[in-house]
Amino acid sequence: MPGALAYVDGRTYTAGTAEIGSGRPMVDADARFRLAGDTKAFTATAVMRLVAEGKVRLDAPAGGYVPQLAQSPVTVRQLLKQRSGLPE
Structure with a gap:
């Protein structure tokens, strides 16, 4: 950077x-x-800390944590792996 x-x-x-x-x-x-892709690792680290604390579940629908995704079946794990299929 x-x-x-x-x-x-x-x-x-x-x-x-x-x-x-x-x-x-x-x-x-x-x-x-x-910022481009520089923030992805920091975001993933923060989310994984929340997973370790039991505050976030990887296989839970992301809509439970991000209201804009409430109608989407995308999981937290898919977002972190950039496999959600969502457009930028």
Whole structure:
């Protein structure tokens, strides 16, 4: 990753560049930037921690946790494996 942004106790910290090789500085807290696939591992780790704590079940319908998916048969496991068949 070319840069990082962290929000801790009401303060925003940035480091690195916004794009490899460009020298363009990392954005501030109010700017937008593309995350692409970088967040998938972090999201999966957070969900698996909830699974370990018994707060989320992998084979449960994702709609029980994500209201926008209430009518979908997709499971949490399928979302994590990117096998849900849902469009982006």
